[in-house]
Amino acid sequence: MRFIFKTKYSQDINIAKHNGDRFWYSLLILIMAALPLVLDDFYLGEISYICILSIAGIGLMILSGYTGLASLGHAAFLGVGAYTHAFLLTNGIPFYASIPIVIVVSFLVGAAIGIPILRLTGMYLAIATLALGFIAEHVFIKWEHFTGGNRGLPVPQPEFLGMSFYDSVFFYYVCLVFLIAAMFAAINILRSPTGRAFVAIRDSEIAAQSLGVNLGLYKALSFAISGAFTGLAGALLAHYIGYLAPDIFNIFLSLTLLLLIVVGGMGSLHGTVFGAIFVGFLPQLIAICRDYLPSSIGSQPGLEPMLFGIILVFFILYEPLGIYGRWIKIKLFFELFPTYKRQTFKKQKVFTKSDRV
């Protein structure tokens, strides 16, 4: 077991809490950077996709996992990011200028949608965001000047730093760098007063308000920040897909993002990566399994959504803290071995919570 001897306040503020953190995360980044040496284009593409999903997951995690606001229409922001990026690139704006514009546009769209929609809470908010997803999909179809409608919109693959986005190794590095940057940005937000205010809103709105947190402002800010991250992911997704069509940004993509954060672990940034690996590889796994199943089951359409649904229910019932929660338990098991008690994580009866103020 590790005991951290604290002598400075900075130790609580710093991202890395001890040298072990520094060592393992640096090693992880080194391994990620070295992957193109051993993996072929197919797997690099898959991992790039997982990076993109993780960035989108960070966006939804900040909104749902940290601020406690549900969103069933987050594919809309992926769409906003993707279309804005493709539109800008088509009009000759270079990649390095387009990305910041995409982030700002998604942020503003998030704020504009967030301000009215966040007067709702709970179930009603979920329904409203569901509707948002459908409306966005419709807008992508109808606003032909901007999106190309149902004909679709080819995404230009410009040169950036003298490299082409067709090069899967280069694209992999771009995604990786953006993921790391997004991670740092998210960690920084969450260790600042704004991030704490989000958590406060999640756990007790009334106490947050009495401590001076402007609920309306911070909920809208959370939606906007969430939109900005997801929009960035959308821009990268545009490169990954290469050709945008409105039906990519459908309800199923929104639900995939939801599955991602629930399976990964609500309220943890680690969870976004775990969840992204899970939902990124799941379709491949299902495809492989199809070959081994009897053809009457294996060739059924709709196997994927069904499995997604079952997995979601399974996690909510048996591991509400997701893969990250399980990881924490395993880690503690080895730290305390052989004195670990199953009871450690037994859910305590909540005896203080009530609706009265």
Next chain:
Amino acid sequence: MSLFEVKNITVAFGGVKALNDVSFGVDKGEIFTIIGPNGAGKSTLFNVISRIYEPSKGEIYFENQNISKTKPHNISKLGIARTFQNLELFENATVLQNLLLGRHIYKKTNILSEVFFTPSARKQEHEYRLKVEEVIDFLDLQHYRDTLINGLPYGVRKNVELARALCTDPKLLLLDEPSSGLTNEETIDLGFWIKDIQSLLGITIIMIEHDMSFVNKVSDRILALNYGKILASGLPEEIKNNADVKQAYMGE
């Protein structure tokens, strides 16, 4: 002139008048206790003061400023902090994070400086922490800094909520049943702390409380409510011997 004044406050929920024409004033540096049987309107009064409920009639003045129209999230900026009857802590955060939220009203950073965690954001965190540590020392919470609220016993949670309110550096502290659910020893400790908050930190306290021996020990003045109306107000001895109060609590 009083530090805090409530003038003719009436709160009606449909036909029920939870508070009926209640007026009182609290002087600076005082410990002012509100007592009354269940449903007397005590918590309603607190919720009106922290602007969660809208009064049907009447005004509230704090430092001669009318706060009946102030936004709920601006109340703490004026220097009014509160605790809740049924703890409202941030359950999935550590004690330290809960207390740091008490400093939220002093936030100077904007979202951009936070995304890049600029030196000014870091400096602000240090300043927050200094104040939080003062409060931790004051209420003996050193042991619990990094514990999640989820895992804390009830008495400590109550203490954390008081600490969180103190972190806002208030001029007026509203305590909603601070001793409920505490053991005898904890109640005695609380009595000392409340006296210390008054004398060392110079904070005025309005408190709702049921434990009469505790009330008599710490309060400077008492207000008794029943069915939304003021029964009596005055020094602890006066209230103890007041016929109306006796009747409200014990019947004929």
